[in-house]
Amino acid sequence: MSPDSATIRRVPTGPARRGPIGAEPARKVAGQPGTDKGAVSHEGTQARIDAGGVYYKTLNEQIREEMLNGAQTVILENVNGQRYIGGGLSGEDVRVVINGVPGNDLATFMTGPTLIVNENAQDGVANTMNSGLVVINGDAGDVLGYGMRGGRLYVRGDVGYRVGIHMKAYEDQRPAMVIGGKARDFFGEYMAGGELVLLGLGSDGEDIVGSYLGTGMHGGVIFVRGEVAEHQLGKEVSIAPLSAAEQSRVEELVRDFAGWMGLDAEEILERRFIKIFPYTHRPYGKLYAY
Amino acid sequence: MIDRPARKYGGLTLPGTRIPDVGRRPSYTVEAEEGILGNCGLMGVCDEAGERMSGELAVRSMASMHDRGNGLGGGFAGYGIYPEHPDHYAFHMMYADEDARQDTEFYLARQFAIDHEEPIPTRAVRGIQDEPLLHRYFCRVDAERLQETQLSEADYVVHAFMDINSGIDGAFVASAGRNMGAFKGVGFPEEIGEFYRLDEYAGWTWTGHGRFPTNTPGWWGGAHPFCLLDYSIVHNGEISSYGINKRYLESHGYQLTLRTDTEVVTYLFDLMLRRHELPVEIACRALAAPFWKDIDLMAADDKEFYTALRTVYGPGLLNGPFAVVLGMADGMVALNDRIKLRPLVAARDGNRVYVASEESAIREICPKPEKSWMPRAGEPVIARLRGAAFGAAPQSVPAEVN
Numbered sequence: 001m002s003p004d005s006a007t008i009r010r011v012p013t014g015p016a017r018r019g020p021i022g023a024e025p026a027r028k029v030a031g032q033p034g035t036d037k038g039a040v041s042h043e044g045t046q047a048r049i050d051a052g053g054v055y056y057k058t059l060n061e062q063i064r065e066e067m068l069n070g071a072q073t074v075i076l077e078n079v080n081g082q083r084y085i086g087g088g089l090s091g092e093d094v095r096v097v098i099n100g101v102p103g104n105d106l107a108t109f110m111t112g113p114t115l116i117v118n119e120n121a122q123d124g125v126a127n128t129m130n131s132g133l134v135v136i137n138g139d140a141g142d143v144l145g146y147g148m149r150g151g152r153l154y155v156r157g158d159v160g161y162r163v164g165i166h167m168k169a170y171e172d173q174r175p176a177m178v179i180g181g182k183a184r185d186f187f188g189e190y191m192a193g194g195e196l197v198l199l200g201l202g203s204d205g206e207d208i209v210g211s212y213l214g215t216g217m218h219g220g221v222i223f224v225r226g227e228v229a230e231h232q233l234g235k236e237v238s239i240a241p242l243s244a245a246e247q248s249r250v251e252e253l254v255r256d257f258a259g260w261m262g263l264d265a266e267e268i269l270e271r272r273f274i275k276i277f278p279y280t281h282r283p284y285g286k287l288y289a290y
Numbered sequence: 291m292i293d294r295p296a297r298k299y300g301g302l303t304l305p306g307t308r309i310p311d312v313g314r315r316p317s318y319t320v321e322a323e324e325g326i327l328g329n330c331g332l333m334g335v336c337d338e339a340g341e342r343m344s345g346e347l348a349v350r351s352m353a354s355m356h357d358r359g360n361g362l363g364g365g366f367a368g369y370g371i372y373p374e375h376p377d378h379y380a381f382h383m384m385y386a387d388e389d390a391r392q393d394t395e396f397y398l399a400r401q402f403a404i405d406h407e408e409p410i411p412t413r414a415v416r417g418i419q420d421e422p423l424l425h426r427y428f429c430r431v432d433a434e435r436l437q438e439t440q441l442s443e444a445d446y447v448v449h450a451f452m453d454i455n456s457g458i459d460g461a462f463v464a465s466a467g468r469n470m471g472a473f474k475g476v477g478f479p480e481e482i483g484e485f486y487r488l489d490e491y492a493g494w495t496w497t498g499h500g501r502f503p504t505n506t507p508g509w510w511g512g513a514h515p516f517c518l519l520d521y522s523i524v525h526n527g528e529i530s531s532y533g534i535n536k537r538y539l540e541s542h543g544y545q546l547t548l549r550t551d552t553e554v555v556t557y558l559f560d561l562m563l564r565r566h567e568l569p570v571e572i573a574c575r576a577l578a579a580p581f582w583k584d585i586d587l588m589a590a591d592d593k594e595f596y597t598a599l600r601t602v603y604g605p606g607l608l609n610g611p612f613a614v615v616l617g618m619a620d621g622m623v624a625l626n627d628r629i630k631l632r633p634l635v636a637a638r639d640g641n642r643v644y645v646a647s648e649e650s651a652i653r654e655i656c657p658k659p660e661k662s663w664m665p666r667a668g669e670p671v672i673a674r675l676r677g678a679a680f681g682a683a684p685q686s687v688p689a690e691v692n
Contacts, residue, residue: 004456029350029353029354030354030650031353031354031355031356031650031651031654032353032354032356032480033356033357045620056357056670061676080354080650080653080654081354081355081648081649081650081651081653081654083357100653101649101650102654103648103650104648120649120662122635122648122649122650123633124646135548139663139664141633141635141649141664142630142633158664160630160664161630161667162630184630184664184666184667185629185630186529209580211584212629226530231587
């Protein structure tokens, strides 16, 4: 005969099974909301924060605090998954070095600082970024540079899907992105301005970029080092050779990228680039009126 | 007192009873109190050598993705967790009340030989409340019953699973597989893991899920994983093709009663892997089929194959954004939709294959993997247990469920 529910509830599984009492899950990982700060050490204008197990909100507050106290460089150790690092951060001469894998939306709304990631990054890097520089010394995820409005983003390795989605430019606000490896589908989707440079280093015969390249694109330009087949293109873009001015702009970006990555720019530039551009600025101009 | 009429479950009749009137059953449904932004998070880890890992690993990985969910659903599936009863079907039950429990026990006792039963051990955890009665039964199927019903053992268990979920009010099977179990409920995943004492279990495959309910309420039965036999699914996203998938599955005898899109994925894998004996790579290609424009570009052989696959399994195609992790007796599979509308990262370190919504969730439990990568849209990541000892022979009786 099986026990009734009253018996089950008397099974010694804890002091009480219901209500707001009981054990708190005690696992200390960075993803868990908490207010414990990371240990900080200082050396001149450099601050080093142990970000291990520190919740993103607290960590971002700590970065701000260190900068307000005069730190020029903030080094974050043991980062793992903290979101929004550098989010809304402003200042021209400040630098954040990230050791570990930062969480989503790195450098979102950032204005000015330099962020260096020594591992892979996740999704949404440089979301709506205004200015500054983000250098990623590994691979990065999807939707990088979503609505990016200025600054530069350099990625050493491969990137995922929808990179450069809806990047935009206005007068001298011109966002630029250089990707060392390969990109997947929807590269430059709905792009309205700015520059994407795709190098495809180490692609070993694989496609440098996926399908739907520049789908919905109506501004800006994509430079690809290598070939792109017609079927990979979105409906709104065409392929063309680079003008002399465009070639020198690509060279400028690649040299800067190679400088940060410790690569040989001239070797990268030996290979020919092609230009992907929207052939109309108003792809849907005739959709509702004629 | 109220009179309950006699009722039939799967060909059995339970006589009418008089029971106390306790009012309306609690529905175990909750809506989010406020609009919190988020998205589901999931993870999976499989040791291909069959070495068993503490469930604490999966809980810690999910804890790092706390902010992806909103506390309205968390759950885990573990494989290899019942070495004392490796060949029994472990029915993990959730009961709204004692009445549902009596009905289910009557049903189970008639259909199965129950060699062991016990409450599912839990501990008090802040934030976990209003849990249903949680009980598990280790069941065997008598050869006589199989002969009588002319069903394969697996189909027999599927019948029971569907009968209970669709027929017994207030009773819900969380899982009914061999040497595996699902532990799920309303709460953040790390709370659910603590509540079910997962640190006390060891398994060679674990999957985990934190829920951010969008289309259907957060309730205990609606938390992931969704299971059938040895299959379990955790899912981030939406199955936009739910309607056509549901009709297709119903025509194959599945009953979809759980008020969520995710259960179609579980049943589609059961249909393709177990009943149609498709290799898992092919099943994934049917579920996340290449676009016709890509098929047009293929070499003649591939073109013919994929055209046939899409034609035969058209109604099984999963549309919409999704990342899913399938746990099964002999491994684990992670799959994305065809245009990568949900995140998924994979890593390998030694014998272990890891997948998660965020790379940091992998790094939390494996700080320096040998290799980590982002799987391509529609290309499955497959981990397989080595050695036949872990995998059961496929059920070769192509009987329909009904």
